[in-house]
Amino acid sequence: MGMTMTQKILAAAAGLERVEAGQLTEAKLDLVLGNDITSPVAIHEMDKFTEDRVFDRDKIALVMDHFIPNKDIKSAEHCKCVREFACKHDITNYFDVGQMGIEHALLPEQGLTVAGDVIIGADSHTCTYGALGAFSTGVGSTDMAAGMATGRAWFKVPSAIKFNLTGKPAEWVSGKDVILHIIGMIGVDGALYKSMEFVGDGIAHLSMDDRFTIANMAIEAGGKNGIFPVDEKAVAYMKEHSKREFRIYEADADAVYDEEYTIDLSSLKPTVAFPHLPENTRTTDEITEDIIIDQAVIGSCTNGRMDDLRAAAEILKGHKVKKGVRCIVIPATQAIYLQAMEEGLLKIFIEAGAVVSTPTCGPCLGGYMGILAEGERCISTTNRNFVGRMGHVKSEVYLASPAVAAASAVTGRISAPAELGL
Secondary structure (H helix, E strand, C coil), X not given: CECCHHHHHHHHHXXXXXXXXXXXXXXXXXXXXXXXXXXXXHHHHHCCCCCCCCCCHHHEEEECCCCCCCCCHHHHHHHHHHHHHHHHCCCCEEECCCCCECHHHHXXXXXXXXXXXXXXXXXXXXXXXXXXXXXXXXXXXXHHHHHHHHCEEEEECCCEEEEEEECCCCCCCCHHHHHHHHHHHHCCCCCCCCEEEEECHHHHHCCHHHHHHHHHHHHHHCCCEEECCCXXXXXXXXXXXXXXXXXXXXXXXXXXXXXXXXXXXXXXXCEEECCCCCCCEEEHHHCCCCCECCXXXXXXXHHCCHHHHHHHHHHHCCCCCCCCCEEEECCCEHHHHHHHHHCCHHHHHHHHCCEECCCCCHHHHCCCCCCECCCCEEEECCCCCCCCCCECCCCEEEECCHHHHHXXXXXXXXXXXXXXXX
């Protein structure tokens, strides 16, 4: 019986020849991640340990991204706690105002995540790095503390689901539409504690930004992780961004999967997740009523990369945001912000009537930079649309791609780009 990609990575990290689904293993960690919300909890847990040290100052990443620049006194205190910890332990990869970005866009960009890595992060969307062929998963702050101290973590080896992606997506169909389609198909618990392994010839038609988006939202299907095979695009990305050696693992031909699905990407359409679950999906041509919006958010760890901003700018160019709609654009990192400025995208956004923010998670978790009032609706490129996710419990969040969010900002109602003649 063969092993999946995830199982091979975990076996190697545990120093074992093979592992099986359900087996408990202790694996060496290549990176431990925390942010300004989760790190203080982990730091306070470490205060209880006998030895006050970290296992490797180069293999810990602390990213201030949720409430940065500080939105209030409490967030300032959290960041001060992390800042002092980073200084005390001389943490190499500490990212604060001026260097920070949204963690799951920043770390691959900085070359800190590569194929074959085992990565834990005290943030559920740590599964993003599977786009590069790494095993990465979210953990609690206590596990983060143990990881920072020991460089190891316990895992129950997950079973897997295979998603065979074929064909080429149509224009305006992106990675966000792919993953929303999958979540709508299998449900928010359809991959509970399983590895979502994406294969097939269709992957060649997905950019790295598409793949980061898909892996990012594996957790929205309950997945332990999402992972892609390492092809030429992934290798080129890693060579451009990182000096680290990477390890390529391939699933065995006789690897066992709990379920297998085949998805023809050419058949997919722009997709929207209605409140209050990511599984509540409809394609834009299935929306028969006018869903009037108050706000559009384009950004987040899911969709704040260059492909996303370019798609939004292509739609907003020559158009105006509908009067009464607030359109907020958030580049995911400083480098993306700078590149968007150099390409003239920020000018397009501002001339269209949108506002451009410094990199932040901000509105995604109801933090700041776009909180919703009672009764307001937002179309957002973020990853969750739970009750009260972006503000008042009687507000509504609709999840969509940057293209759909931008088109909706122009029309004032949820719309496909085709409605603008694009």
